[in-house]
Amino acid sequence: MSKQNFFSLKFLLKPLLMLSLVGVLVLGQGSDALAARSGGRMGGGSFRAPSRSYSAPSRSYAPGGSRGYGGGGIGFPFLLPFFGFGGFGSLFSILIFLAIANLVINAIRGSGATAGDDRESENPTVTIAEIQVGLLASARELKKELDQLALGADTGTAQGRSAILQEASLALLRNPDYWVYGSSKTSTAPLLAAEAEFNKLSLSERSKFNEETLSNVNNQLRQGSSPAQLEGQGAIATLADGEYILVTMIVAVLGAVSLPVINDASDLRQGLQNLGGIGSDSLLAIEVLWTPQAEGDSLTRDDIVAEYPNLKLV
Secondary structure: HHHHHHHHHHHHHHHHHHHHEEEHHHHHHHHHHHHOOOEEEEEEOOOOOOOOOOOOOOOOOOHHHOOOOOOOOOOOOHHHHOOOOOOOHHHHHHHHHHHHHHHHHHHHHHHHHHHHHHHHHHOEEEEEEEEEEEEOOOHHHHHHHHHHHHHHHOOHHHHHHHHHHHHHHHHHOOOOHEEEEEEEEEEEEEEHHHHHHHHHHHHHOOOOOOEEEEEEEEOEEEEOHHHOOOOOOOOOOOOOOHHHHHEEEEEEEOOOOOOOOOHHHHHHHHHHHHOOOOOOEEEEEEEEEOOOOOOOOOOOOHHHHHHHHOOOOO
16 A cells, blocks of 8 residues: 555544544433433322212291292292182182292202202312422432332322322421422313323323332332343442432322412422322322432433423522
């Protein structure tokens, strides 16, 4: 090979080598970004119409022991003492007709109101609320508390799910020194459409995990295999600056729930207190999600910015 050809080949190979190096760097960063992110999940619920208790219709009584029908309509028995059966045939027929018409009209009104009440009670308004809290990864005790709660929680009963909501809210309230980010949002839907809205929100958050390494939903406990050896992760890593824990709580509640817009730590505290105070009789469903769950996994500031754009610094 001549010297000229050698330099020509070297000139061509140099940019190829540079492109190869750039490709390696890009792919290496991409593999880090796509490394498995672990998540924990617990909760459950049931979207059923609340049971209705039957109450007998009230009746008012006219003075003198006579009953008034239809809320003050003409009382037919009350009229009998004043009008005999002889000589008043036509007038008596008119009075009977008026009394019967009054009863029919009030019966129709009552059935219409009852039907409206039935429809409202069978498909009441449901509020779907979400709070997200980003904490410094040094809040190890919080993560451990959530793991232990998921392993022992009774997620198959209303009382157990209410306890999860209270304990998770309390765990976050006990760690204000680690709060960095927060957000809240609420929406409403009729009961028949609420489950779809709740599942949609839950799936949106769960899709940010590559693997749910710990899950307890409706008393179905699942744990990922070898969580410490997730793809893209080595041995247990040392926590570094700029790493976080992200906790999401989603609830579906009969009636209204008031959550403040999260602008500072005071708003976040109020929101957690409001959420934790929801009673078991109105709590239809709950999901508590947190990431990372597995040891050795991490959530960086770049992950927060990319996956949770609604979070605000508190």
